[in-house]
Amino acid sequence: MAPPDLPSFGKKYLRLFADYQGPTTLRSCPLTLAAQREENIEMKRVTLTFDNGPTPGVTEAVLSILERNGLRGTFFMIGEKVSAPGGVALMHEVHRAGHWVANHTLTHSVALGDRPDAGYAVREIDEAQWRIAACATPAKLFRPYGNDGLLGPHLLSRAATAHLLRGRYTTILWNSVPGDWRDPDGWVERCVSQVRAQDWAVVVLHDIETGCLAGLPDLLRRLADEGVTFTQDFPDSVVLTRDGHPVSLDPAFIADAPTSHDITR
Numbered sequence: 001m002a003p004p005d006l007p008s009f010g011k012k013y014l015r016l017f018a019d020y021q022g023p024t025t026l027r028s029c030p031l032t033l034a035a036q037r038e039e040n041i042e043m044k045r046v047t048l049t050f051d052n053g054p055t056p057g058v059t060e061a062v063l064s065i066l067e068r069n070g071l072r073g074t075f076f077m078i079g080e081k082v083s084a085p086g087g088v089a090l091m092h093e094v095h096r097a098g099h100w101v102a103n104h105t106l107t108h109s110v111a112l113g114d115r116p117d118a119g120y121a122v123r124e125i126d127e128a129q130w131r132i133a134a135c136a137t138p139a140k141l142f143r144p145y146g147n148d149g150l151l152g153p154h155l156l157s158r159a160a161t162a163h164l165l166r167g168r169y170t171t172i173l174w175n176s177v178p179g180d181w182r183d184p185d186g187w188v189e190r191c192v193s194q195v196r197a198q199d200w201a202v203v204v205l206h207d208i209e210t211g212c213l214a215g216l217p218d219l220l221r222r223l224a225d226e227g228v229t230f231t232q233d234f235p236d237s238v239v240l241t242r243d244g245h246p247v248s249l250d251p252a253f254i255a256d257a258p259t260s261h262d263i264t265r
């Protein structure tokens with residue numbers, strides 16, 4: 001199969017928030033345009049995501065905290081952990097609570113760009129999707145393994161990208177990695193700073209033993225004090241593919257991406 005067409009490098013930065021018209025409540029308010037603009041500048045959105053679970057003994061507690069705060073997010077699950085003891089039951093619990101169950105690869109071991117053969121990509125993506133199928137969102141949310149939350153060409157291969165497009169996966173990245181697993185004392189403060197620094201933060205947390213659990217109540221209090229709006233959706237700026245089409249797909253995230261020379265030849 002031919003590789004997918006890729007948008008030219010850097011365009012995604014120009015498209016950031018181009019379609020954003022502000023929260024519905026503000027759109028329907030009889031405010032002047034100037035006042036609306038001022039309000040929109042103040043209004044921060046936050047999308048919470050929980051990666052690398054499900055983890056018995058941890059995910060349930062994260063769910064309780066979210067329920068107490070009336071919040072819903074997305075759980076990007078590792079296929080092998082879903083199949084481990086207790087995994088399937090936890091996945092159903094996450095789903096029943098109204099969170100989105102999403103795909104975070106089968107093994108979470110070697111980034112797709114670091115092993116660019118098609119067989120590996122298809123297995124890592126489809127086998128995990130099969131294991132979460134009973135609860136997965138129809139949009140087939142997929143997040144590649146980032147290897148410490150890094151954004152770069154290791155995230156995808158050309159074969160993986162073609163497969164995500166062909167399979168109509170919604171490929172989701174992130175723009176906030178506060179580091180809950182490596183800095184238990186500092187990650188909450190770092191997260192608040194990262195939220196302040198952008199209009200719509202897509203935050204990566206982890207429902208693993210060494211993850212966000214202990215600091216999560218504090219984080220949610222801090223973000224509520226900041227007056228953020230929590231949402232379950234994702235801004236286009238972190239969506240690489242959706243429904244068979246590139247959104248913010250960028251060759252900078254594809255290890256063996258065609259160069260401009262390859263494309264024009």
Ligand SMILES: [Zn+2]
Pocket residue numbers: 051052104108145146
């Ligand atoms: Zn991960």
